[in-house]
Amino acid sequence: MYLKPKTLDEAVSLLASSGGQVLAGGTDFYPALGERAPRGCVVDITSLGEIRGISIESGQVRIGGLTTWTEVIRAPLPRCFDALKAAAREVGSVQIQNRGTVAGNLCNASPAADGVPPLLALDAEVELASAAGRRRMPLEQFLAGNRKTLRRADEILSAVLVPRRLKNAASVFLKLGARRYLVISISMVAVVLQSDESGRVAETHIAVGSCSAKAQRLGDLERNLVGLRVKAGIGAAVEAERLSPLSPIDDVRATAAYRRDASLTLVRRALEACVGSR
Ligand SMILES: Cc1cc2nc3c(=O)[nH]c(=O)nc-3n(C[C@H](O)[C@H](O)[C@H](O)COP(=O)(O)OP(=O)(O)OC[C@H]3O[C@@H](n4cnc5c(N)ncnc54)[C@H](O)[C@@H]3O)c2cc1C
Secondary structure, three states, rough: OOOOOHHHHHHOOOOOOHHHEEEEEEEEEOHHHHHOOOOOOEEOOOOHHHHEEEEEEEOOEEEOOOHHHHHHOOOOOOHHHHHHHHHHHHHHHOHHHOEHHHHHHHHOOOOOOOOHHHHHHHHEEEEEHOOOHEHHHHHHHHEEEEEEOOOOOEEEHHHHHHHOOOOOOOOEEEEEEOOOOOOOOOOOEEEEEEEEEOOOEEEEEEEOOOOOOOOOOOOHHHHHHOOEOOOOOOOOOOOOOHHOOOOOOOOOOOOHHHHHHHHHHHHHHHHHHHOOOO
């Protein structure tokens, strides 16, 4: 059965009563089916205007779950979102960006989802709506592993919430793939860097994707960079051992050793690019 609710309340109640699957842009949903038809009920949420679009609220930026990557690219957003916009431009092709949504990318929970590292680096939270109400949790917690999230089957990811605290921080996203366009990453890195008044690192957030079951923050490295002067050459302060939490695998795209090496280079380059964009 195919259902197309008009409001979020209607959608969560249909989801609870039908036990159906959520369909948004369909750019992960349909490829995952292959030649099969969907099993059970499909709840198409693309008419829920109330969870589409981006609004700047007093303490946070609210990105509706149905917001497409094209809408992210076009929205006027604070500087710390530059990495997210750069990631949005890397999601597939323009056609995929026109259709694919932020929530779809997060709920699909691929280790190579381009939206995840920038949102982790922004300390994003997700808001989950169900017939029982709304709850929120850090994105880092929501992503439980490769293709696994803490979303209950009756929940819709209604929004991604980003605190505005670091709004003027520099931010950079770098993705390495086997070719320039329409590619799944070998590694990708997002960095958010806040300088203090004396030109030193006050805070930095560094997330790496495609190098573990889920993208992750490198907390030890982040702490180690605090207090360094924000100037060209800062990348050299990143020691290879600080990337030891990563657990890359060998696959058709790259070996684990190559991924590890590439990630180190990307982290260094992303930090240098943050300096360049001050
Ligand atoms: C050719 C091609 C290239 C691609 N390239 C990239 C790429 O370079 N980088 C990248 O990261 N991704 C890429 N993708 C994957 C995909 O486009 C993105 O992950 C996109 O953001 C998915 O969004 P969607 O709205 O299409 O999700 P859908 O396909 O509609 O849904 C994906 C999953 O999330 C669930 N879901 C969707 N929305 C919600 C919601 N609001 N609440 C609860 N559950 C929900 C669905 O049930 C489904 O399980 C590519 C896909 C294709 C087909």
